[in-house]
Amino acid sequence: MDIQKTLSSAGLKCTKQRIAVMEVLLSSSGPITAEDIHSRVNEMSLSTVYRTVETLCNKHILAKHTIQDSDKFYYDIVTEKHHHYAICLGCKSMRYIDHCPVHTADIDGFTVTGHKLEIYGYCNKCKNKNSVSN
């Protein structure tokens, strides 16, 4: 993905902050919160991160996700390829599922044009934590 091209075709200036936020999200294994982004970029205040992700969301460069039982927003880059997410209820993290587990559904009289899928559960880290305490 060409970050500069993406920004300029949305009519945005290629500021250092926007590029840094995009780079963090490109290298992430799933949607992350503004706090997560903040901890991975240098020399940027949390409020700048918030402002930057909001700007990018308004231009539909980023998508905003929510997780049940969490009041935080999770951000990732909008791509043509659709993504599915595995959501950990323990540490409230989201990660991409590489393959699409949904096969073209054959529903009588209904034309399927898309689908959304979120899978809830516990990641390896949280699973191990639980089995130790049991």
Ligand SMILES: [Zn+2]
């Ligand atoms: Zn977890």
Ligand SMILES: [Zn+2]
């Ligand atoms: Zn799919």
